[in-house]
Amino acid sequence: MILELNDKYYVRGLQKYDLDGNYPGWFEDQDVCRFNSHGKFFKSKEYFAEYILQLNNSDSVVWAICNVDDGHIGNVSLQHISFIDRTAEFAIIMGDKRHWGKGVASLAGVKLIEHGFRKLNLERIGCGTAATNQGMKKLAQVMGMTLEGTRRKQHFLEGERVDMLEYGILRDEFMESNI
Numbered sequence: 001m002i003l004e005l006n007d008k009y010y011v012r013g014l015q016k017y018d019l020d021g022n023y024p025g026w027f028e029d030q031d032v033c034r035f036n037s038h039g040k041f042f043k044s045k046e047y048f049a050e051y052i053l054q055l056n057n058s059d060s061v062v063w064a065i066c067n068v069d070d071g072h073i074g075n076v077s078l079q080h081i082s083f084i085d086r087t088a089e090f091a092i093i094m095g096d097k098r099h100w101g102k103g104v105a106s107l108a109g110v111k112l113i114e115h116g117f118r119k120l121n122l123e124r125i126g127c128g129t130a131a132t133n134q135g136m137k138k139l140a141q142v143m144g145m146t147l148e149g150t151r152r153k154q155h156f157l158e159g160e161r162v163d164m165l166e167y168g169i170l171r172d173e174f175m176e177s178n179i
Contacts, residue, residue: 003063005107011063011076016052018064018072024048026095035133035157036093061115065094065108073099076108078116078125086123088116092139105135106142110179113143117171126168130155140167144177 002012024045026032055062059081065074073096078088090113092105116122127145129136140147145167154164 003111005065005104005111008068009104009107010066010068011108011111012066014052014055014062014064014075016049019045019048019052021072022095023072026093029095029097031097032093032095035130035136061112061120063108063112065104067096067099067104070096070098074104074108076105076112078112078120078122081120081122083120086121088120088122088125090125090127090143092136100135105139109139109143113169113174117174123171124168126166128154128164128166130157131163131165132157137165142179143169144174144179145169146173 002010004010024043027048028042060077060079061081062075062077064072065076067073074092074094076092077090079091081088090109092109094100094105113125116125125145126148127136127140128151129140131137131150146169147165148168149166151164151166153161155162
């Protein structure tokens with residue numbers, strides 16, 4: 001399955017062959033992993049191979065974000081999907097810094113949230129981010145999410161305690177929006 005985002009970008013399922021590209025190296029790049037836990041404990045290529053193999057039996061949907069010229073540049077996912085509660089957690093990593101600030105995360109994020117509500121029949125999708133993560137805060141707002149709360153001093157990032165902001169969007173809010 002390939003879903004076009006525009007004439008330069010598309011999403012598709014994450015595949016084992018993605019391990020042959022730059023994908024594993026993103027998690028060693030401290031700029032890419034600045035606001036997540038991936039860069040704290042390095043993982044082997046075998047770790048990522050096992051992760052990809054287990055996706056078919058997991059509670060996650062992981063799409064590779066791709067550029068027609070540069071290939072696989074990031075991942076966007078719905079994690080911890082609960083078909084009982086009809087909820088999921090949104091996550092994204094833009095590994096190729098050449099594509100930062102171009103609106104690609106917004107295109108992919110909105111497409112995945114639409115998939116979550118229209119195809120997976122979810123009722124709520126949320127995400128958490130460090131209060132210092134300006135990019136994710138902006139993305140959450142672009143995707144129509146509402147700031148729902150704060151977990152005070154939840155993260156230890158770059159030598160200091162940082163609050164985590166909780167965002168969420170409900171199915172009816174998304175369906176009624178012009179996103």
